[in-house]
Amino acid sequence: MADDLRKAADEFLVRYGGDRFDRLFVKAKGAVVVDDTGREILDFTSGQMCATIGHNHPAIVEAMAESGRNAIHMFSGMIPEVVVRLGRKLAEWLPAPLKKSLFVNTGSESNEAALRIAKLATGGYEVIAFGGSWHGVTGAAAGVSYASDRRGYGPDVPGAYAIPEPNAYRCPIGHCRDRCDKSCLNLGLRMFDMQSRGAPAAIIVEPILSAGGVIVPPDDYFETLRQAARERGMLLVFDEAQTAFGRIGHRFAANRFGVVPDIMTVSKTLGGGVPLAATVTSDKIEAQAHAKGFTYYTSHVSDPLPATVGLAVLETIERERLIERAQEMGAYMRERLRELHQRYECIGDVRGEGLLIGVELVKDRESREPHHRLGAKTTARCFELGLSMNIRRRPERGSVWRIAPPLTVTRDEIDRGVAILDRALSESLDALAREGG
Numbered sequence: 428m429a430d431d432l433r434k435a436a437d438e439f440l441v442r443y444g445g446d447r448f449d450r451l452f453v454k455a456k457g458a459v460v461v462d463d464t465g466r467e468i469l470d471f472t473s474g475q476m477c478a479t480i481g482h483n484h485p486a487i488v489e490a491m492a493e494s495g496r497n498a499i500h501m502f503s504g505m506i507p508e509v510v511v512r513l514g515r516k517l518a519e520w521l522p523a524p525l526k527k528s529l530f531v532n533t534g535s536e537s538n539e540a541a542l543r544i545a546k547l548a549t550g551g552y553e554v555i556a557f558g559g560s561w562h563g564v565t566g567a568a569a570g571v572s573y574a575s576d577r578r579g580y581g582p583d584v585p586g587a588y589a590i591p592e593p594n595a596y597r598c599p600i601g602h603c604r605d606r607c608d609k610s611c612l613n614l615g616l617r618m619f620d621m622q623s624r625g626a627p628a629a630i631i632v633e634p635i636l637s638a639g640g641v642i643v644p645p646d647d648y649f650e651t652l653r654q655a656a657r658e659r660g661m662l663l664v665f666d667e668a669q670t671a672f673g674r675i676g677h678r679f680a681a682n683r684f685g686v687v688p689d690i691m692t693v694s695k696t697l698g699g700g701v702p703l704a705a706t707v708t709s710d711k712i713e714a715q716a717h718a719k720g721f722t723y724y725t726s727h728v729s730d731p732l733p734a735t736v737g738l739a740v741l742e743t744i745e746r747e748r749l750i751e752r753a754q755e756m757g758a759y760m761r762e763r764l765r766e767l768h769q770r771y772e773c774i775g776d777v778r779g780e781g782l783l784i785g786v787e788l789v790k791d792r793e794s795r796e797p798h799h800r801l802g803a804k805t806t807a808r809c810f811e812l813g814l815s816m817n818i819r820r821r822p823e824r825g826s827v828w829r830i831a832p833p834l835t836v837t838r839d840e841i842d843r844g845v846a847i848l849d850r851a852l853s854e855s856l857d858a859l860a861r862e863g864g
């Protein structure tokens with residue numbers, strides 16, 4: 428049966444890139460997924476970084492059942508009560524003056540909406556983003572994503588500009604080592620000012636770059652960026668798809684860095700696995716966009732089912748004190764990973780915040796040359812041993828594991844995961860030595 432369906436997957440499904448396993452999968456619960464052989468695998472990517480409260484949390488299952496009893500979907504102009512409840516709840520969570528939400532489905536969409544709002548509100552169209560960014564695969568979001576595959580899809584939306592990402596370990600302008608002094612930002616802004624056609628609209632950033640290699644900017648970085656946006660009449664957009672709602676041990680990265688953007692987008696971690704995203708802004712910017720005729724009318728805007736789940740996710744994070752738990756478990760996980768760092772020369776860096784952790788693999792700590800072969804081999808071996816982890820590999824950006832288990836992960840699961848990682852690393856290094864590489 429499993430073989431038959433695996434063959435059918437090749438026959439009937441479009442391949443859409445990324446890492447794909449040769450198994451199929453049947454179940455997910457907490458921090459574990461189960462494949463078609465019945466094998467349990469620790470899921471240290473929380474699905475696609477969405478299942479922060481654990482897969483199939485009873486609160487999510489109940490919220491879905493409740494929607495089944497009440498309403499799953501409605502005409503887009505009919506605002507369901509539960510959507511208003513979620514909007515009000517989000518406003519309680521968010522730093523002022525962020526208050527008004529548009530509820531859509533995916534992270535890409537939430538960024539499309541943010542950029543549309545920024546363009547209307549400012550009258551400009553130029554958008555700055557980080558090199559190494561990932562904001563989605565749809566038009567405007569893909570136009571400002573530089574960690575994704577860009578080749579072959581034709582021209583972008585005009586007005587997209589990249590500035591170097593503040594990577595202290597692997598300085599993009601070859602200037603700093605281990606401490607970013609923001610020279611990259613000054614250079615990036617200078618280049619933008621030179622190229623601008625005089626129609627600036629937005630600066631969009633992941634406050635901690637995830638797909639770009641789990642990069643945490645310096646503490647004062649966003650204050651400077653905030654100022655730079657103001658000086659140019661641009662709106663600052665924080666894409667908190669991965670950082671919102673506790674993943675990094677804070678409500679939002681905006682709280683962690685003490686900077687409130689003009690627009691915040693949240694997605695993955697809000698729906699806990701169900702497609703739900705929001706674009707949130709202030710009264711003032713919402714009014715400006717509305718006055719200029721803002722529309723974002725989709726089939727699933729303001730749908731009741733995902734909103735019911737989103738409310739349940741926020742209540743669960745509060746009830747189970749998952750933000751504190753992310754701090755505690757994140758500190759424990761980093762401590763365990765630093766033990767590996769001490770034992771393995773090939774681990775160049777362990778970084779991140781809360782339970783969003785990056786482990787960078789290098790050939791040696793002095794040259795910091797990325798060890799792509801080791802990254803690929805160890806990730807595959809981890810999977811065979813029962814641990815799913817994500818390796819971010821780009822020639823220019825290093826070979827970085829992104830480790831992000833659900834916030835509900837236990838110490839025992841962390842210990843099991845780190846033991847697998849340890850064994851996989853040592854076996855992969857031996858195998859590479861035998862292969863002569």
Ligand SMILES: Cc1ncc(COP(=O)(O)O)c(C=O)c1O
Nearest residue numbers: 533534535561562563633666668
């Ligand atoms: C920071 C960030 N923004 C946006 C997106 C796009 O979200 P989605 O895949 O839900 O469209 C992603 C997806 O990985 C992401 O990591």
